[in-house]
Structure formats: C-alpha cells, structure tokens
Amino acid sequence: MLERLEVLPADPLLGLIELFQSDTRPSKMDLGVGVYKDPTGATPIMPSVKQAESVILETQQSKSYYSSEGNLRFLESAEELVFSDPGSLNNRISACQSIGGTGGLQLGAALSRKARSHQRIWVGTLTWPNHVAIFENAGLEVLTYDYYNPASHQVMFDNLMSAVKRSQPGDLFLMHACCHNPTGADLDHDQWKILAHLMLQYGVIPFIDSAYLGMGKSFKEDAWGLRLLVNTFPEALVAVSFSKNFGLYRERTGVLFALSPNASCKRAVDTQLRSVARATYSNPPDHGAEIVATILASPSLKAQWHSELTEAANHIREIRNRLASYENAGAIQLSHVKAQNGTFSLLSIDYDQVLKLRRDFGIYVPYSGRINVAGLQIETIDPFVSALHSL
DSSP, X not given: OGGGOOOOOOOHHHHHHHHHHHOOOTTOEEOSSOOOOOTTSOOOOOHHHHHHHHHHHHHOOOOOOOOTTOOHHHHHHHHHHHHSOGGGGTTOEEEXXXXXXXXXXXXHHHHHHHXXXXXXXXXXXXXXXXXXXXXXXXXXXXXXXXXXXXXXXXXXXXXXXXXXXXXXXXXXXXXXXXXXXXXXXXXXXXXXXXXXXXXXXXXXXXXXXXXXXXXXXXXXXXXXXXXXXXXXXXOEEEXXXXXXXXXXXXXXXXXXXXXXXXXXXXXXXXXXXXXXXXXXXXXXXXXXXXXXXXXXHOHHHHHHHHHHHHHHHHHHXXXXXXXXXXXXXXXXXXXXXXXXXXXXXXXXXXXXXXHHHHHHHOEEOOTTOEEEGGGOOHHHHHHHHHHHHTO
16 A cells, blocks of 8 residues: 555745755755844743743643633633633634644535535745645645736735635635745735625635734734624634644644524534534643643733733834845845735745855755845844845
8 A cells, every 4th residue: 555655846945944954054044944033043942931831831621622622721722812802702712722723724625625525726926835735635626826926025915806706615714814925025004904804795705824924014904804703704714723823833722613693603613613523633742731821810921921922013013124124135126025914924035045054054944035134133124135136
C-alpha cells in the first residue's frame, strides 16, 4: 500500500525555516515565518501568559477529558472577547474549540459539507497558501478572484464585488477579519458596509478567518468588520486563532464559532460540531485554552494582556512607519507599507531577487515577496533597505 505513495515537495515556508537555521551568518534575517518578534528579535512568552500559567499550576486539580467541544470556560470567554456583546445575537452562536485557527477553518469546512454535499467557497488571491489546501481537503469547491493589485498595493474592491455577484446562494465567502495575509491590505469601514449589503442580497455566507485580532490597529478596530457581518447575517462561520495575540503558537489554541439563523438550528449545529470534533481528534489540547480563560477571567490579567498586545501592535506600526519613510529602495516601492496592517506586506520582488537576498545577504523571504514586518528591528531596517537597493 504505502509504496504506491509519491514523495511530495517540501512546504516552501517550512523549508525556508530549515535554510535559515542552517545559515551561520550572524547578520541573517528571518522575514518569512509569521510570528511576532519584539524589539530584540525574540518571540517571547507574554508576561500575562506566564502569570496565568503560575495560577494554573497552583490551582488546576485534574487533567481529565473535557467533552469534544472543549473547555467551556474558554469558549464562553472567547465568545465575549470576539463578539463584545454575544447576547445581542439571541443565543444563535455555536462554539467548538479547535486545533489553532487552522483547525477552526477545517471544522467550519467540514460542518458546511455536512450541510451541503456540494459546497462552494470563494477565496480572494493572494491569500494564506494553506486556505485552499484546507478547503479542498474538506471536499469544498474553491473558486478564486483577484483581491490585491500588486502595482497599486490596494484591495481590488471591484473584483470582490464582482465575485459576490457571480456567486450562488449558499456559497461561502472567505474573508480575512484584519491584517490580511499576505498583503496587509484590509477593507475600510465603508467597504465592509457595502460588502455586507451585497453579500446579504446575494445570499452568500461569510466565513471569517480571524488570526490577528489586536495585531493591527486595536482589538476593537480589527474586529469591526467581523462584528458587522455577524450582526447582519443570519448565518456565518468565524475561525479564531489565539496563536498571535496571546503568543500561544505551538499550544494550538483556537475556536470555531457558527452563527445559526435561530436557536433550534443552533442545537443541531452544536451536535454536528461535536460529531466532527469527536471523529477528528476527540478532544482538543487544553493548556492554551486554560491560559486564555484564566487571563480573561481576571480583570488585572486581562488589562495586562491588553497592554502587552497594544505594545506589540505599536511596535509593528513603528517598524512599518520607519520602513515606509524610505519610500523606495531602488525600483522597489516601500511607501505602501505604512497604510497596511499587521505583520505582513508584499514587496514587488521576483524569484531571482528573493534568491539574491538569501544568497548575498542572508535575508530569508518567501518567493511570493511577502515579508514579516515584525521580523525587522529598528537596527536592521537600514541593512534590509540597502540589500533591496542592490537588487
């Protein structure tokens, strides 16, 4: 059986990690992996997380199983954090803890396939490469449209509207809540409003990937479009990751929220989500979920976490502003970086230029030209821009 399998190509980003780790140059830069790095270049554990772990160590009495939907205290606190006023949604929200944000996307895709045998989803490109793989593996038909104009560095909003008009009632529409990966180009308030009205008119269902809440402008601002959609639509799916905003990357902490049109439908969705989870991994890991629940249950820890998250977002904005102040590095535009949000931006560099950055300067960037802005420090911006000038 197994000898019939073919060797697959290595994941480009994971391969980039290996290349970076094997590079012995002290001046090397990792601008590929999507993790937050502080001004020293470290990806630290948040102090609020460390304090929550101390509380858990002292008070937790059991490691016994939870039910398949996960840690209920975590789910309730996450629901309040994400939606601000979940009570206004009239008990229509189902929640299931997931294996990170990736697991939330997978749960949502599997749930949609249970509801419709031929489920379609629209995905704007460029997007996180794993999106398409997740949805196709779940049996969804993926349709694409151009989301981003690399020449103007703007969202192609007319293309987005055109895709909605070509959709069929019941189609899913993937939206990035904020801090678009890989472009950093988000919708503004007016665009969110226009989009919500049109999507509702055409009967499509939002599927919102919320991986970076709080890493852009503020948690409230980053969740603005998400909250608009869930308060507008009878149905929606929302996958939330706590990897970035709580620094819990390898703890794999996430949740899928499913908004049903009424309370009776919600009861069916609850059972279906538990069924998918039970047949996939049975029970999710708890440590990260318990950390989030502990922080959000404590006013002092929650305030501390919020302050730490704000500090991280401010640092990212400072790097963006410094980088954009150069305006250009030779033929490569940099000024657009200031207007974008979150950890990622796209530079107009091609395959050969990416290789030259790696070979000559030890600067590691994916072939897409996406850079992790948070991978830069104040003192490495000049060398980075100088390297771009040489291309």
